[in-house]
Amino acid sequence: MLLSVSPELPIPLPTQIAQQIRLAVTNGTLQPGDTVSSTRALARQLGVSRGTVVTAYDQLISEGFLLAAQGAPTRIHPALTLAPPAQGPQRDTRPRTTPRARVSLRPSAGSAGAVRPAAWRKAWRDALNADGASLDKTGEPELRAAIAEHLRLARGIQVDPAHVVVTGGSREGLQLILYTLGSRLRVGVEDPGHPGLRRVIPLSGHEVVPCTTDPGGVVVGELSDRLNALLVTPSHLYPFGGAMSASRRSSLLNWATRTGAVLIEDDFNTELRYLISPQPPLAALSPGADVLTLGTFSTLLSRELAAGYVVASPTLAPALRETRELLGMPVATVTQRAIAHLLDRGYVRRNARAAHNRLARRRKAVAAAVVPALEARGARVTVPEAGGADVTAGFPTVALRQQFEDQLAASGVECGHESSLWSGGGDGLVLSFSHLTDEDFEYALEAIHPGKTA
Known part of the structure; x- marks a missing residue:
């Protein structure tokens, strides 16, 4: 297995290893059932610590790419199903008139750029040297506490760490929420709005309902009372660029309380706003409505980092935690602890x-x-x-x-x-x-x- 890593890249070493193994699987270099190098052998080959390779393997095991069994070599998961190559006409080998997009x-x-490699290396070392993993399947307690403290300092809101659930990023977080809310949901989305998360909704078997949006946000008076949930970005309206006014937010929360619809606030890029101070999340404005806040670490740490969180309302937190425990934790323990170290030491706010x-x-x-x-x-x-x-x-x-x-x-x-x-x-x-x-x-x-x- 020919891999290479560089400590000079802004991407953490375990992430570099995991990315290259995923690529080798998806392009067919590694096939389901193939054995991979032991953690000790690969660490020796790459000149990194064994703990770095263990972290990468743990992540791939949680994603279903690798299978590890007691007393047996680690393998590409035999049950892994890969999409077959697209069948189509023979490739045209004539020179292209338009180059491939660079x-x-x-x-x-978006991304705020990466934390300096030295800071990542220290965070990984400290995480690797910490005690064993906790038994909490909703996320390492130190990370959930660090997220709550970060939101207090960066957004001025109080969050109970028990209401924080760690996710594999915003998309996985939305899937987690939809699994929790039930089947065949009618989920409203901003129209127009950022396309990123809306594509997850039909993949999870739910109906996408476009909701009229103007430069002030979703038009509350035109919302259907038959929505089960509404995905909104009140602090960063796309493509308008503004934020939802306090009066519009109040109307939206009153609508959600009246109809029983769950508000899912995608907090993407909020902390990158610099001409206008970010407003507090919807959850901080109304204890009456069920509001779930989606957050991600890819914006402020690294776009390659598949990790994030959901802040749940007190009424939905138990169900969300139960779903997380059933589905399992997609983020390796060492990765969670490294992120917690970066949050605690202020690297994220400086970034x-x-x-x-x-x-x-x-x-x-x-x-x-x-x-x-x-x-x-x-x-x-x-x-x-x-x-x-x-x-x-x-x-x-x-x-x-x-x-x-x-x-x-x-x-x-x-x-x-x-x-x-x-x-x-x-x-x-x-x-x-x-x-x-x-x-x-x-x-x-x-x-x-x-x-x-x-």
Whole structure:
């Protein structure tokens, strides 16, 4: 098994190992039933501690990629089902006229960038040297306590650690919530809204109900009383960029209390807002409505880190904990403890402050390069008022939009489309710059407005 890792990368070493094994499985290099190196042998091969490899293997075992049995070598899980290669016409080997996209500007949850490698290494070492795992299947107690303390300091809210459940990220967290709420749910989503989580709903067997949304958030007066749940982003309305007003929040909470619908607040990117202070989560405003808050660590730590949390209402917390225990914990114990160390030592809050500075610089560069380039083509451009570096552009004709897209595609830059945000379509473009590396950001600016880089 040929793997390689680098401590200089911002991605934690166990994550690097796990990623490469997943890739080897999905591309067929490793097949179900194949044995993999022992933790000791792989650690020796890579020049890392055995605990680092154990953490990676634990994560893959929890995901179902690996199977470990007492007295037997660790194997790729024999029952693992892989999608067969797509069957289609013979590949066209002629040269492409349009290069494969190098940079994607499609809407992304974004990332504040990675914690410094030295900080990660210390967090992993301390986590590996800690005592054995707890018996709590809803998450390590130290991580749940660290999340509660982080929310107190960053968002000004009091959270009972007993109401915090650790998840494998926002998507897994939403699946956990939907499993808990029941089958055949009618789940409302913002229309328009960020496309990321809404795709999880039909995959879980539930009905997606588009709900009219304006720059102030979901329009409460048009909500159906037959919704079982409503997924909202009141602190970061996409693609408008603003936040839901206090009066609209109050109306939404009153609606949820009256109808019995569960509010699921996706708190994505809230801590990256820097022009407007983030408002408290809906759960902090009304004890009467059932509100579940989805959080993720990928934004403030690393986009490669599949870990997050749900903060449950007191009435739903027992059921959510029971579901978590039945499904099992998708995040390795050592990973949880490493995240707890980073939260406790303030790395996450410092990372957020650094991200604010970086996003402010990008926003300035977008205003200087991207907005004029779009307006020169007759586009109507909107930049979010609360910060970030995303823009939406509506063109006077489809031909002008296509011309702009073709220009970027020729340089390997892929655009996002409004149609991914609206149930009824939308023919404008959405260009997201917040999640890009510095190198890709410069490349995209040059493609859009040659000679006008940051």
